[in-house]
Amino acid sequence: MGVTGLDKIKTLQRNPANIRNLCILAHVDHGKTTLADCLVANNGIISSRLAGKLRYLDSREDEQVRGITMKSSAISLHYSTGNQEYLLNLIDSPGHVDFSSEVSTAVRLCDGAIVVVDAVEGVCPQTQVVLRQAWLENIRPVLVINKMDRLIMELKLTALEAYTHLQKILEQVNAVTGTLFTSKVLEERAEKVKEEVNRDKDPSGDQVYDWSAGLEDADDSHLYFSPDQGNVVFASAIDGWGFSIQHFAHIYSQKMGIRTEVLLKTLWGDFYLNTKIQRIMKGAQTKGKKPLFVQLVLDNIWSLYDAVITRRDKQKVEKVMTSLGIKVMTRDLRHSDPKVLLFAICNQWLPVSKAVLSMVCEKLPSPLEMTAEKVEKLMSVGTRRFDSLPERTQELKTAFLQCSSEINAPVIIFVSKMFAVDTKALPQKRQRPLNQEEITQRREVARQRHAEKLAAESLERATRSCSAPREATMTRLPLKPEEEEEQKEVFIAFARIYSGTVKKGQRVFVLGPKYDPAQGLSLLPEGSSTSDCIPEVPHLSCCTVENLYLLMGRELEELEEIPAGNVMGIGGLEDCVLKTATLSASLACSPFTPLNFEAAPIVRVAVEPKHPSEMPKLVSGMRLLNQADPCVEVLIQETGEHVLVTAGEVHLQRCLDDLRERFAKIEISVSKPIIPFRETVVRPPKVDMVNEELGKQQKVAVIHQVKEELSQGRSSDCQHVDPDGLVTLTTPNRLATVCVRAIPLPQEVTVLLERNSEVIRTLELMNSSLREGRAMDINLRTLEAIAELKDHLQSLLQGRKWRNAVERIWAFGPRRYGPNILLNSIKDYSRPSVWQCLEWRHSNDQVRAPASPLRDFDNSIISGFQLVTLSGPMCEEPLMGVCFSVERWDVESVAFSQNPDTLKEDSVSPEALQDVNSHGNSEDVIAERKMDASSVDCYGPVSGQLIAAMKEACRHAFQAQPQRLMAAMYTCEIMATAEVLGRVYGVLGKREGRVLHEEMKEGTDMFIITAVLPVAESFGFADEIRKRTSGLASPQLVFSHWEVISSDPYWVPTTEEEYLHFGEKADSVNQALKYTNAVRRRKGLFVEEKIVEHAEKQRTLGKNK
């Protein structure tokens, strides 16, 4: 604990009006942790000399080594200004894209944020992401433009150039905020319009809406960053200085006799000082005058750097120091590194901590100022709307807004992540300073021991016995078990209390994300408390708050109770909270909405212990890792492998280190990253590999050549493939036949399906509950989303081929919500549409299609489709963007009698059966078939065979089209100077990357390159770029989309020109084939490869020997 005592902090915690919960957000390396250091040093926790060098909040070893933050960590600071005292709960967050989930956990607990932007690099991709995250969580940001020294020392800009550059950066940041604001206003506007339309449905239609109207009305002035608003600080955290224009306005108003308010308005902007008439005038730019900001602010700083660093002019420095009234230590004055002197001067003249902290206290809201909008957002989970929540739950809104810590205020806590700490770091285990009494007691004991020792020694000398070593071992022994115990990790919940006061030992409800307060309130009697046993309510449990901690960066301080509005750590929740949770003393509380994660984990590796006997340790280690990291996924694949899914390479490395050193403590072997692929079909090519036009006949020949070869061995009378790709397949017992064709979906449709997977999942859930006749609580918004998806699909699936396709959709897959479609193109077969839930509201009784005997087997067809879309024929990877259209489907009537379900289900009436029979099947034929059926029973039940047949038919249909592999792609933005540009391109080219665009960053000599790169080629990419450019360029990879690899994995030369061009074997590298084979090899599938390529040559070599 620093100079501020724990008691002081406890008192401050009781006054929410003076609490600020804030986080520091920025792109990677823009100086968040360095800035946090300066703020921490202000509290005396670290020495101000070390501020900026220590990076106190980067407490992990790998954070220090790599120089990047990997987790968010909090510290409570005390700040007093004027007669007010504030408590700042500051959270530093990582900027690397791999750890963006940590940013989400930090942002959720805060009311405000300091957004840091590098003065040279300006707005970078992660800056935009964090601004959006702040926006989504409704937290108010302030801006710190950091690394101002780089403008002076690196870019060597003049003060005036720097001013223009800063203006541009502000514009960029404001443009991002502006876009967020505009989209929100337009969204709200659209909603309003919709409501209006619903209210007064105008039969005449044709209304014209003015879309920009909402924008004009909305007040957005408070949103933007502007120095005159007081929400911008210019700083150089490493040199310890920072200022807002308020600071200079105060100084100059005294010096020049101009009112502070006037200076505040004019110090930033197009104003200049007319020295003749001693007045501030507008239009500095047009008149070619120096703006006030340059003249009164920047020039001073520039000349200080010039005197101290560039010219090392001692006299000038001393003059400046006396004029500013600053005294520095002689040690600093004589230091060989001029930066030390600069730091000493600046830190006194314009201390960055003061500038930032006073801005924070002034501009960021306290927990008391939480908006109703934010509360409603927090409390409405998923599709549940705030006004649809039970009344008692809605009443809790006032508890949030009041942020009261009275006894009767309900306790509401949100845990945003669980983090592991070594037991040794816990305050309970730490040695406490002893009080006076204990010291005297110990002194007495020591004195006695000393006397005994002396006596023993004299005795020893006399007897020459050696009992001392034995004594030593005896005192050591009992320590051992303690040591072992100390190495354990304990989990602490990173949390914030929104209402009430939580006490140590208190019992609270743990509300899972799916907990429904309406259900909880109805199932449990009024006034149920946490002491009662409540096993029967789903997603609800109870736990005891065992310990409460004040988070102090690397340290924890134990507390007895914590009042509302504070960020804190809670011990003892590891058994009931996995990653996040809502804790409350009230059953009416609704769980908080889940965190917004920006990056989905994509890099997966399989891990196994070096020694197989250590498997249990690995399993428990992985469980701990899963709990300790907000974003990692830990799973056991179908193949039995233990798999770790992480957000990127750096994240993967950290997880593996943690697993090895903290959680499993065993040696592990790690597979190469498992790269995900997708399989798809495309339209037949129009030209061949040497760009010659292909005729229709030829095209078909190209596609079928390989497949025919493949299928020749397998094809039987059960299967038939038409030249146009229609596959007909009969089950082995010959009772059922399906005809399927595979069609590539338009790319936009695939993208749409991917983006709406959640909506489709909900749709599927609704349909299944409709089928089962269960009551549903359908939200209007969900229905709207479904209807919107349907309309969108309709607009995209146009043309003859897709006529009425949307209505005919049978299922989505894989897992019932994937980006593939099963289409019902069978004549005379009608089944309930997948969109039935949309109509369900209008007609009260269930929509039922006329019963058809085939309906019994409907599910088998869907299952077959799900299976085939889950693993395709190329390398057993999921399919994407494929439509399977079932064109014919016959099931012999005898099959129905075989199907045990038929008898139970009433959907097939005996009349219907009769109906089918009347197609020429007389009663005795059925009897005969029944006999037959019993003899073919060895094939198993029909439904099972139908699933297999459907799957096979789809696989063949897929193979009958030109197949392609789809690769996951990353986008990256690389910033590089002109000298290293060529090398960056070299690395990109080698790794199959594609540059999308390149532009020069204004005011710098940096180029920004945006490129896409296959995930498969990305491993080691960041490192390679860094090495090749001597650390000047460091890219960040973000998953962007799936892309079809254009080369055909099965291509062999067919035309004469192709033979000429590629040779008979076409052995130039086929990227798609390389990937396919790699995946097949990993999965242990057959790979067609020649092991000995040039046998003759090897023989000759042997002979020559």
Ligand SMILES: Nc1nc2c(ncn2[C@@H]2O[C@H](COP(=O)(O)OP(=O)(O)OP(=O)(O)O)[C@@H](O)[C@H]2O)c(=O)[nH]1
């Ligand atoms: N020139 C200059 N360098 C700075 C300044 N502030 C920080 N740096 C340097 O920038 C680098 C990154 O600083 P950090 O504070 O670790 O950056 P960060 O934003 O915390 O980085 P992540 O947590 O990894 O996202 C370090 O080498 C710092 O020394 C500054 O004001 N001027």
Ligand SMILES: [Mg+2]
């Ligand atoms: Mg950092």
